[in-house]
Amino acid sequence: MSLSLDQVRRIAELSRIELAPGEAERSREQLNGIFGLIEAMQAVDTAGVAPMAHARDLAQRLREDRVSETDRHADFQKVAPEAEAGLYLVPKVIE
């Protein structure tokens, strides 16, 4: 398996990572090396093997629907790149 340059650009776009000029070419080479390593999986017959998503088979715990945390709005927004009046600021989304 080998990724095309277009595929690299597409997954970078899906990942929301801008590629610098020439970066798609460099990434492609390294990604293909890694996929070469991953490819060893494909030769294994896993028919009938249940996928293992997690180390331990756990059921999700439920808790009562009640307030358990204090309001630390201001503390958490202090580390935001841009916040105003309790809101996070981003470029205009709707014209």
Added chain:
Amino acid sequence: MIHASLKELAAALAGKKISSVELTSLHLERIVRLNPQLNAFITVDPEKSLAMARAADARLARGEGGPLTGIPLAHKDIFCAEGWLTTCGSKMLSNFVSPYDATVIERFKAAGTVTLGKTNMDEFAMGSSNETSFYGPVKNPWDTAAVPGGSSGGSAAAVAARLAPAATGTDTGGSIRQPAALCGLTGLKPTYGVVSRWGMIAFASSLDQAGPMARSAEDCALLLNAMAGFDPRDSTSLERPAEDYAGDLEKPLAGLKIGLPKEFFAEGLSAEVAQAVEAAIAEYRRLGAVTVEVSLPNMKLSVPAYYVIAPAEASSNLSRFDGVRYGHRAPQYGDLADMYCKSRAQGFGAEVKRRILIGTYVLSHGYYDAYYLQAQRIRRLIATDFSQAFKSCDLIMGPTSPTAAFALGAKAADPVQMYLSDIYTIAVNLAGLPGMSIPCGFGAGKRPVGLQIIGDYFAESRMLNAAHQYQRATDWHARAPEL
């Protein structure tokens, strides 16, 4: 004092032979003197550390101290610590002062320990050499031309160089055990779910687990006593009765059955590591253990499966870094999508981007079954291999890493070679088992070699017992690098 065990330090503190302020200052001075050549710490804040030390001294004076009260510890910069810069080794979080404490930090605070600083690490814990850090590589205190291992390389170097009595680490594919091996330390990755992941910046959530890095098994046991426990804020935290991990240390090893996986002693293992590990196993036989050959036939598939599962989880976890709520935002951008793309392009380093791209690809439409589901099926095969092996042995032993520490820069340009340095550790994370590394000798140029001990689920006490008995009979763990 810098070579003392945690138990000895606790006794000295309780007996007023030294104060926590003095002990903390001693280590802070060593950090000032030696950190410039090692780069083990990202953040040191003496004022904060000394305030914690004063509080610990007051607590000790009131007679309310516990086994760790007043002891200074270094924390991997992956743990959120309130009021401390918490970078995860990334430019993305280079301006992030955490507004809250991770559960691990909270528990150590409750125990009265002092935070000495935040240690360097591979960016977002993605690396095996500590060379992917935005803050530059860490040097191995045994040989500053060599890597300390990764991703908990700063914690390993700090403890080995006696800049801290002990430290915390995290292990997703070997990030506690491999640097412990390469720096001559004892490091333990507990069973998945034993230590809370809350406030620990997520890499691959189904694999990440925090644990202690110290100079001896006894120290690790005392640290794990403070770290382990149920946490309702981590949905995968396990509800189990509290355990004293130091309780079984003194048990004799007579009759202990050690499984030696033949796949661990095959092609790819360096001669010097093989020799040191075999000598350690011979020592275990002298201590009364018996050895049996076991097999982990799917182990060679652990690296391929891991490099699907871990990047898949990482691509999802790291989508939170969007330049909106915290972390780096590009100084210039157009629309919202452009802001995301530029902030992430600038904030993440090359290895992190690679893993996000792999993860995005293997989760994308048309490739999910062939990669992600296949990797999860192989994960099941690997876990089954271990449960088969544990039918005929109590613990599994083998090398932690195929080689001793490699030279800085030796593998930095070749991700595949770097990934293969975790060939013996990754399977343990995939299965969710506990694993540890203890020092068992040296290779060329005084570079340490680690013996890996793998237990069945919740076998931490037994592993620590086996490690402690070995450390009573040998002195590899007590050796210190000359700096």
